[in-house]
Amino acid sequence: MIVAALCVVVAAATAGWIASLGPLPLDQARQVSTSVVDRNGRLLRAYAMADGRWRLPVHAATDVDRRYLDLLLAYEDKRFYSHAGVDPRALGRAAWQLITQGRIVSGGSTITMQLARLIEPRQQRSLSAKLRQMVRALQLERQLRKDQILDLYLALAPFGGNLEGIRSAAIGYLGKEPKRLSLAESALLVALPQSPETRRLDRFPDAATAARARVLDRMAQDGVLSTDDAAQAKAVVLARQRTPMPMLAPHSADQALATGKGASIIRLTLDAAMQRALEALVRDRAAALGPDISIALVAVDNASGEILARVGSPDYFDSRRAGQVDMSRAIRSPGSTLKPFIYGLAFEDGFVHPDSLLDDRPIRFGAYAPENFDMTFQGTVTARKALQLSLNVPAIALLDRVGSSRLAARLKQAGAALILPKDEAPGLAMGLGGVGIRLQDLVQLYAALPRLGSAMPLREVALGEAKPPEPLRLMDPVAAWQVGNVLLGTPPPDNAAANRIAFKTGTSYGYRDAWSVGFDGRVTIGVWVGRPDGAAVPGLVGRTAAAPILFDAFARTGRLPAALPKAPRGTLVASNAKLPLPLRRFRPLGELLRNGAEQALHIQFPLNGSRIEAAGDANAPSLPVKVAGGVLPLTMLVNGVAVGELDGRRQRLIDQPGPGFVRLTVMDAMGAADTVVVRIQ
Structure with a gap:
């Protein structure tokens, strides 16, 4: 009776003690660094947690090399998938080794027990702390599946400094994701969490190397590895410094974080490979242009309107170039880049055709007398040549006929925000850059041309299952095809192939902004070059400063240019001599009243x-x-x-x-x- 009563008292006390522990703080343990990933799930940029720790979400089944997992389980917890959180055999072995050898040879903690310690760090090593850890391990096994326990352990395991979890460690020490680790790298990452601060690879590389060797030796002794494989892995020299966390698309990541509403993973439409290639291109070209010049670039998928790459500046941390200012969203003067839309509306209205004749000669519209960039006049030219050569006088004559307010309204209808001085209405000067626009809006307009006139609103944050936005009308399909066909024949920069990319350049007044926007059947890319402070840069011209970057950007996408759409039904394709008489020659409004x-x-x-x-x-x-x-x-x-x-x-x-x-x-x-x-x- 006394023994039974004593057992009841002990059981009650134990139950009370377990109840006093309260629930497991799993919500806090699941907190991770915010990760911004690309369309394929590849990490673009991560943000450290509030206390400065790097802890990236991880899934063992998809994010971690299988060989690392095999080594981890063989070294730390052979019976992970069979025990209930506590492994009596491992505890017994550890106790016997302590008694017979006077020191701890191998620990008896399972991965689940180690996870319990990570969730509730112990203040000191004691029997009560160990018992608490075992109870928590049993609770974890009841609440979570084995794969969830392993994922949580892989996210919380310490690797020294502010690196927590296998992904943070692999990126921070090895500069790579843990999906494809070598045997030497896997053994190193198995060894570090046992004593993370004394084996930090950036501070104690010799200790880290020795710990890796012990893991390899034991795995060879247990028959998990061959002796030759272990010897080769031990011979691999380890890096002795940390690598920076990925910093792709920093401006896009910042914008997504500001609107992400606390999400731990934010998926963008960007393509990491294209983003990396175009960031390198912008960085190299900016270095060649000078320390005060900035470059912005936006690439979009024509069909969906998804942004594939956005480069807001050559270097996010370059204060001289105002690197943290996203120039792809800055409002700048577009120069001549709006001319294709003037011609498009003129084609749509039916009073001019790409092969209609236009006069490029001195003309005055009230007090406004436009001049060409080179201060010369070409005489009578076709509309095709006038647009390809970016002649100012024919464009303004067409805009006078189309109507400045109508052009502004149509561009706004297609999703582009035009910025005019306060209380000022659209005027003829907008055809030569007398208006403000963002690079991303300009790219959205140009992407409507290979879509035969329908503009797709750009988006950068992946929508998941949400319905994509509806397209917006820019111009008729025939007019859009005609503009694209004309721009395809624009003379390319030096050493570039002709008739591959339809493009247009522009230079704003005073050489403050150089532009080039182009498209093929698949992608539209826009480039801006200039100073972030808006200061003039003598000699900065779109054709020589921005167009070569545009053509290099298309080359670095890794794809051959795709063909533009075929001419839609109803398109009139004819030389000037075979055009209807009214379409053979365009006359400005001032010439319509004659005698x-x-x-x-x-x-x-x-x-x-x-x-x-x-x-x-x-x-x-x-x-x-x-x-x-x-x-x-x-x-x-x-x-x-x-x-x-x-x-x-x-x-x-x-x-x-x-x-x-x-x-x-x-x-x-x-x-x-x-x-x-x-x-x-």
Whole structure:
């Protein structure tokens, strides 16, 4: 009776003591450094925890070399998958070795017991601390699966200094992820946690080497390794300093961290290999251009709008270049890079064709008299050549016809934020850079051209299962294809292949910004070069400073340029001589009123912006169009497609289109045109 009562008392006391321990602090143990990874899960950048420790999340099954795991379990816990948290055989062996040899030869702690000690660090070595560790190990085995216990141990194991976990150690000491470790590296990482501070590879490399040798010798003795393999691994010389943590895409990582809402892993759409290659390119080119010059670069996937690479500056830690300022998001003057969209709207409106003739000669728009970059004039050129040579006068003449406000509205509709001085409306100067825009917005606009006019909003944070954003309209497919086809023929920089990449360059007023944006059928890349403080850099020109970087960037993507889309249905491909008479030559608005009683062309009906009831049946009357002025013959276009000529009374009935917005254009024999947009409802 006394023995039974004593057992009950002991059991009750033990149960009370175990209850007093409280729940395991697993939530705190699961805290890790925030990791920013690329589209394939590769680490771009990690952020240390609040106390300065590096602790990266890890999954044994996917993130760690199998040979390391085999060595770890063979050395630390042979029966890990069979015991319940405590291994009586290992404890008995350790106790017997202590009694017979007077010292600890091999520990009796299982990996689960070591994890318990890591979760609740002991203040001193004692019997009660050991018992507490064993109880906690049993609790861990009841609450977690074996793979979860192993993952948690691999994340918390100490490796010296502020390195915790196998991933932090492999990156910090070996400069690599633990997925592919050599035998020598695996043995080293097995040995370090036993005495992490006295075996730190960056401070005590000899002690670390000796500990590695003991692991290899024991594994050879136990038959886990061959003697030859162990000898070869022991002969490998270890590095004696730490390597820095990955620092790819620092600006993107900072932005993602600011909006990540406390997530431990943030997945971006970037491609780590492309990001690394383009960062190296930008760093090398900036060094060649001078210590005050910065470069920014953005590469996007045309189909999805996902950003594949973003370089905000050549060196994040270069204060002279304001390296921590992301110049890909800075607002700068775009120079001539908006010209393709002027031509695109002109092609869309149907009053000019890539092979239409334009005059490049002195012209004045009120007080504004644009001049070409080289202060010369080319005379009569095709629209194709005018855009390829980036002539200013033809572009401004077209913008005057298209309308500055309409261009600004269309670019805004496609997702680009244009910045104008306070209380200032869009004007003709915006065609030559008189507006502010970000590189990433410019790239978004250009990526719409190989998409045949639909702009996909750029995104950098992976959406997972979320629905991607809807595309935005920039211009008609035919017009977008025509612009891309023209830009494909732009003369490339020296020593670069022609007709591979469609691109445009730009230089802002005062040589403050040099630009080059280009695309193939798969990727669009934009490059900005300049000083972050906006100071002038004499001689800084887009064609010589930014375009070579653009072509090198395409080369470093590791892929051959992809073909652009084929011409969509309805595209008019013809030489100037075979164009309809109104399209052969473009005349600015100021030339449309010429002499005598000749009146400017004007669509009298339907009115611009009017709403017309849709036909209810197939026999409903056609839509009448009535025009005043202009020189006969008059050509009618519906949504950019010619449908025939108007009669002598300047009237025509057209088949009523279906519901939606319809653009009606009339052109006369001298190239004058008028356009209205009506809504059929």
